[in-house]
Amino acid sequence: MRLLLIAALFPAVVAAQDLPVADAVFAPQDPAEVALGQLLFYDKILSGNRQVACATCHNPVLGTGDGVSLGLGDGASGLGRERRVIADNMPEKRVPRNAPPLFNLGAAQFTRMFYDGRLEADDSRPSGIRSPLEEDMVSGFSSVLAAQAMFPVLSGDEMAGQYSENEISQAVRLGFLSSEGGAWDRITARVTAIPAYSEAFAALKGAEAEIRFTDIANAIAAFTADEWRADSSPFDRYLRDGSAMNDTAMAGMKLFYGRAGCSACHSGQFQTDNNFYAIAMPQIGPGKAAAFESYLRDTGRMRVTGRSEDAYRFRTPSLRNVTQTAPYGHAGAYATLEAVVRHHLDPVAGLRGYDPAQAVFPDLPGAQDFALMADSAEVEAIAAANELSPVALTDDEVADILAFLAALSDPVSINGRLGVPEKVPSGLPVDQLAEIASD
Missing domain, CATH: 1.10.760.10 (Cytochrome c-like domain)
Structure with a gap:
């Protein structure tokens, strides 16, 4: 009644x-860049020890999060509640904040990222973005979403690994981030050494164009914006x-x-x-x-x-x-x-x-x-x-x-539009949804 x-x-x-x-308002996305971004999003090549992908903490079957209060990044394997530490390389601590969902981050109104807003659009900055990197922040990111997508690769707890475990974490430890030969350059070199990736970027930018770290970030952002648009x-x-x-x-x-x-x-x-x-x-x-x-x-x-x-x-x-x-x-x-x-x-x-x-x-x-x-x-x-x-x-x-x-x-957005690829160009294993279907 x-x-x-x-x-x-x-x-x-x-x-x-x-x-x-x-x-x-959603900016239109290039389907080729979206397809490239999908592969990069699920590829562990971006992490220092090649153990973590973006999708490890932002998986579609878990609402583009990881299904736990606070996740485990580098030093663990598996997905969701079944993620387990690697005995000889245990994480130093949990990731300190809950993995935020990715829905609608391609909409124009989302100009602040992270729970504390430490990354946000700012036209007064040369890069157009205010970030914790300050003067080390480079130009070339297509959006705040693109910049946000790549900060986890600099975090030891998330993707980089600890101290001097690998060339990425070593560069982070020494403070070499966006400089020549720094962490972002080293990740870019890894990616572009894989023919399928270098060919895809050449098709997008031209055969003679230099591939930069920002190009990787922009492709991941294009995928995120298209895959999880929810309106x-x-x-x-x-x-x-x-x-x-x-x-x-x-x-x-x-x-x-x-x-x-x-x-x-x-x-x-x-x-x-x-x-x-x-x-x-x-x-x-x-x-x-x-x-x-x-x-x-x-x-x-x-x-x-x-x-x-x-x-x-x-x-x-x-x-x-x-x-x-x-x-x-x-x-x-x-x-x-x-x-x-x-x-x-x-x-x-x-x-x-x-x-x-x-x-x-x-x-x-x-x-x-x-x-x-x-x-x-x-x-x-x-x-x-x-x-x-x-x-x-x-x-x-x-x-x-x-x-x-x-x-x-x-x-449509919950399921995603492209879904999870069966394999990625690096040849590293892709964490499949079936592994966490019982969660």
Whole structure:
């Protein structure tokens, strides 16, 4: 009866809401560059020890993430929850932040990358991009997405490997990144030494053109933008032509853009304003620290701006295909969508009452995954920074919001358009979906 009443009243209610417009702009992509980017995305040749591909942490069967709270990069094998450490080359620590989904990152509105926004479009910079590399940041990246796609290759915990394990990690250790003979040059040399890659780049750029690291990044970005474009969900159809969603999703939309206040931050067609907020998310794992720092905390946006008011602020995530992208939060603290929605209803209570059993970790001997949550002073500092006021919703209303979030799913993008290649030009093994189908 409740749903029938909502359905009867909804046309007038929807007309009064400030709903977004389906106006996202996507740059056209060259199919040949997209096809090349697909191979590079799944090829472990880009990692220092040839053990990790982009797809290791951003796999389509896991919602373009890795299905765990905090992943294991170099020094482990396998995918998802079944990823296991390599005994004679164990990771030093977990990757400190949850692998973010890749949906719609080719849309023009996505000009900030990473949870703290440390990489963003900036026309005042010679490269057009502000990044942690500062003066070492090179020009030639086609977009912020292209630049973002290649920063993991410089991380020892993710793709480069540790210290002097290989020529890539050695260059990173010595601070040779974008300079001649640096890490990016060495990766480029690896790739272009493979005939299939050098021929594909020659077909794109011309036989005499120099292939640079930025060309590799641009191809991966072209693939990412095309493969995981997600703008054909039931909600998109509702925005475009008024095609009604089911009654529960419609009720959830009313709450989302109304009393629940979700759209204050989750605005626009893809439900993100790309700004930064402190909402008392639990901090698990190793934290985000520089090599010379030993703490376990992650202060988020403050690491970029240096402003105390930005402490514990993280970028608003897009909610496209959100039912597929668990775990949730910058550290993957919540294993289910309902759990993270309920955290938003009372963030401080959610933080203080956090149940560590919600975290999903591949095994890493010696990891102190919940040490910070046992530090009452740090937990209270996270709580004090919270900017989100409590909201009272009934269980039925939470269910309605979850139904609306499900209506943000686009099956074509979830499955991907090209899929996983059976093999890549390097000849290195490709992690296939069948290996994690049981997760």
